[in-house]
Amino acid sequence: MATILTVDDRPINRQFLVTLLGYGKHRVIEAQDGAEGLRLLYGEHPDLVILDVKMPLVDGFEFLGHLRDDISVADTPVILYTGLQLDEARRSELMSQGVTAFIMKPAEPQVILDAVNKALQGHTTEDDAALPSFTIDDLQCRLAAEQSIGMRLNALVETGLELSLEKDPARLLERFCNAACQILDAKYAVIGILDASAQELTNIFVSGCSHEGPITFSPPRTEAIDSIIKKGRPVRRCGAGDDQFALLNPDQTPVECFLGVPIASGTKLYGWFYVINEKGSTAFEVEHERIAETLAAQIAVFYENILLYEEVRIKSIELEIESAERERAEKQRAQAAFELDLARQEQLELRDRFFSHVSHELRSPLSAIYQFTTIILDDLAGAITDEQREYLDIILRNSLQLRTMIDDLLEVTRAESGKQHIEPRDFGLAELCKELKTSFRKRAADLGVNLSSEGFDDLPEVFADPGRIRQVLNNLLDNAIKFTPVGGNVCILATVDPAEPGFVRIEVVDTGCGIAKQSLGSIFERHFQEERVTESSRSGLGLGLYICKQLIELQGGRIWAESNHGLGSSFFFTLPAANADARCTQLVSEKAQELTVV
Amino acid sequence: MDKNKILIIEDDIDLRRALNIRLRANNYDTVFAGDGIMALSVARKERPDLILLDIGLPGGDGFVVMERMKNIADLACIPVVVLTARDPQSNKTKAMELGAEAFLQKPVDDAELLSAIAKALRNNAWVEPMV
Numbered sequence: 001m002a003t004i005l006t007v008d009d010r011p012i013n014r015q016f017l018v019t020l021l022g023y024g025k026h027r028v029i030e031a032q033d034g035a036e037g038l039r040l041l042y043g044e045h046p047d048l049v050i051l052d053v054k055m056p057l058v059d060g061f062e063f064l065g066h067l068r069d070d071i072s073v074a075d076t077p078v079i080l081y082t083g084l085q086l087d088e089a090r091r092s093e094l095m096s097q098g099v100t101a102f103i104m105k106p107a108e109p110q111v112i113l114d115a116v117n118k119a120l121q122g123h124t125t126e127d128d129a130a131l132p133s134f135t136i137d138d139l140q141c142r143l144a145a146e147q148s149i150g151m152r153l154n155a156l157v158e159t160g161l162e163l164s165l166e167k168d169p170a171r172l173l174e175r176f177c178n179a180a181c182q183i184l185d186a187k188y189a190v191i192g193i194l195d196a197s198a199q200e201l202t203n204i205f206v207s208g209c210s211h212e213g214p215i216t217f218s219p220p221r222t223e224a225i226d227s228i229i230k231k232g233r234p235v236r237r238c239g240a241g242d243d244q245f246a247l248l249n250p251d252q253t254p255v256e257c258f259l260g261v262p263i264a265s266g267t268k269l270y271g272w273f274y275v276i277n278e279k280g281s282t283a284f285e286v287e288h289e290r291i292a293e294t295l296a297a298q299i300a301v302f303y304e305n306i307l308l309y310e311e312v313r314i315k316s317i318e319l320e321i322e323s324a325e326r327e328r329a330e331k332q333r334a335q336a337a338f339e340l341d342l343a344r345q346e347q348l349e350l351r352d353r354f355f356s357h358v359s360h361e362l363r364s365p366l367s368a369i370y371q372f373t374t375i376i377l378d379d380l381a382g383a384i385t386d387e388q389r390e391y392l393d394i395i396l397r398n399s400l401q402l403r404t405m406i407d408d409l410l411e412v413t414r415a416e417s418g419k420q421h422i423e424p425r426d427f428g429l430a431e432l433c434k435e436l437k438t439s440f441r442k443r444a445a446d447l448g449v450n451l452s453s454e455g456f457d458d459l460p461e462v463f464a465d466p467g468r469i470r471q472v473l474n475n476l477l478d479n480a481i482k483f484t485p486v487g488g489n490v491c492i493l494a495t496v497d498p499a500e501p502g503f504v505r506i507e508v509v510d511t512g513c514g515i516a517k518q519s520l521g522s523i524f525e526r527h528f529q530e531e532r533v534t535e536s537s538r539s540g541l542g543l544g545l546y547i548c549k550q551l552i553e554l555q556g557g558r559i560w561a562e563s564n565h566g567l568g569s570s571f572f573f574t575l576p577a578a579n580a581d582a583r584c585t586q587l588v589s590e591k592a593q594e595l596t597v598v
Numbered sequence: 599m600d601k602n603k604i605l606i607i608e609d610d611i612d613l614r615r616a617l618n619i620r621l622r623a624n625n626y627d628t629v630f631a632g633d634g635i636m637a638l639s640v641a642r643k644e645r646p647d648l649i650l651l652d653i654g655l656p657g658g659d660g661f662v663v664m665e666r667m668k669n670i671a672d673l674a675c676i677p678v679v680v681l682t683a684r685d686p687q688s689n690k691t692k693a694m695e696l697g698a699e700a701f702l703q704k705p706v707d708d709a710e711l712l713s714a715i716a717k718a719l720r721n722n723a724w725v726e727p728m729v
Contacts, residue, residue, distance in 0.1 A: 365612075367705035
């Protein structure tokens with residue numbers, strides 16, 4: 001007895017060789033591709049290899065190469081069993097690599113037997129006379145049987161292909177049942193599908209039942225069925241006449257032959273199927289058992305595939321639902337966020353409109369107060385006493401303060417909704433400084449504060465909104481004068497700081513009470529007013545510096561303050577210089593710095 | 599030389615009175631209108647040298663008044679100074695586009711008001727027919 005390795009990706013071809021060469025004659029081992037073939041080759045050291053050429057991954061030629069390279073198996077004879085047309089040159093090349101024979105598919109069994117015998121002659125073992133002991137009659141008889149089995153195998157493959165397309169598990173089992181009945185030449189075929197615990201039947205399919213209509217037959221768990229389930233091995237009985245088998249017959253008639261196999265894939269048992277024949281019909285042989293096993297293995301794989309497919313389908317539907325759900329939630333969230341944003345915008349808009357309206361409504365009466373106060377002060381309503389004049393001045397000052405507060409309120413509202421309007425252009429600060437000094441001269445003189453300016457003559461123009469700069473300087477000067485005691489000084493200084501080229505720096509210095517160190521950082525914050533504010537120097541809403549900061553930063557500058565508590569304060573701000581030269585200088589110096597760094 | 603005549607279009611009676619006193623004290627003649635409709639008929643009748651115009655008015659606001667004046671040949675070239683409580687940020691551009699000489703926000707400094715009026719009159723002196 002020799003060990004023959006058949007390497008072929010088509011099960012039907014392997015089956016054919018196993019049937020032809022196996023079963024007591026030789027030990028035939030099967031590999032479904034080159035890789036598996038090599039594993040068996042190295043593990044089993046077969047006496048002969050029957051090799052297909054066209055296979056996935058590792059094909060026949062590659063297999064041959066590996067075989068010849070490995071000394072331990074290099075002299076194993078190889079029969080090429082292929083559908084491939086090979087020319088003479090290729091053949092002799094392959095012969096030189098140790099191929100002993102070429103067999104074209106499809107081949108007569110005799111051709112194969114001859115080739116195998118010839119190949120094995122070089123590998124004589126003690127009891128290798130097995131094959132030549134066949135008589136010709138024996139062979140003829142066998143061949144007839146093999147051919148019928150071959151046809152069945154073909155039917156099996158075709159059925160397999162057909163069934164592999166089936167997506168409905170019930171229809172798959174039903175069709176399989178009918179096909180198995182035919183292939184195995186049986187009168188009845190029954191499939192039972194078990195639940196997960198392999199205890200209860202969940203589905204039964206019957207083929208060959210004599211009566212029409214729905215099948216109510218449910219096979220009992222007889223000893224034979226139990227054995228199939230528990231041992232996972234086929235059960236084949238012939239000529240038993242045993243009563244237990246009659247119970248398994250859908251028509252309840254006596255049973256002559258029974259063949260049952262488990263339907264299992266890996267370790268998972270899905271159920272079983274059996275075929276039965278009555279007396280006088282085909283008896284189930286070992287070949288039938290093999291085919292039944294193959295059928296069962298196939299159906300197990302198909303069934304498993306369908307279940308997996310079903311599972312995947314359900315999972316994908318679940319996922320789809322889940323993702324749709326998530327998408328919906330996402331959309332809802334986005335919508336909610338959008339609406340919230342819209343509501344916030346509307347709220348801001350509403351607030352802006354409200355402040356705008358309030359400021360408008362406050363201005364008209366204030367206007368009348370101011371106008372009539374100045375009319376009386378200008379003696380347009382007759383002469384007034386000094387005392388009256390003094391009081392009217394107080395009214396006037398307060399109404400102007402009220403106006404500033406209204407302006408500030410509106411300005412802050414705008415700043416916070418990003419609607420501050422800046423119209424920058426090139427202009428000189430000298431003119432503005434002169435105007436401001438003029439407008440503050442009386443006020444400063446009244447309070448005994450000396451007001452001066454420095455550095456404006458040769459100052460480059462700036463690029464800013466003149467109205468806004470006036471607003472900022474008004475605020476800073478007003479504060480400086482207000483907080484400087486009699487005899488003190490307030491000065492506006494303008495310089496171009498060499499440390500900050502391209503910018504003009506303005507400084508408002510006073511010799512007032514100064515600002516505490518810990519407050520310096522927060523004086524530009526909204527609603528800040530340090531405790532220094534006394535009754536005589538009320539300064540409104542405390543929004544002034546906050547607005548200054550907004551305005552300066554909006555124009556590309558910086559604003560900050562320095563102070564020695566008790567000695568006075570300095571407020572600084574910078575503005576971008578106007579002329580192109582200055583801007584160029586800035587760019588150049590930036591580039592120079594970059595270069596220096598490099 | 600005749601006094602320049604100013605038409606004060608203002609719906610606030612108190613302010614109108616104050617402006618009247620202030621402008622007369624500065625050697626101007628004054629006439630009044632309290633709403634947008636009266637404004638046009640007074641302007642037609644009085645042929646003022648300048649119009650001091652409020653924006654928030656009943657019977658068509660100040661912008662409407664300016665637009666209508668544009669379509670009336672006799673009134674089209676009378677200079678307009680806008681004096682309003684409204685926010686310059688959203689109104690000044692529109693007023694200037696409609697041909698206003700100046701945009702003043704209430705409450706306005708007397709000096710600022712008078713200089714704006716004088717400037718507007720000066721700018722438009724050449725259209726005055728020489729009598």
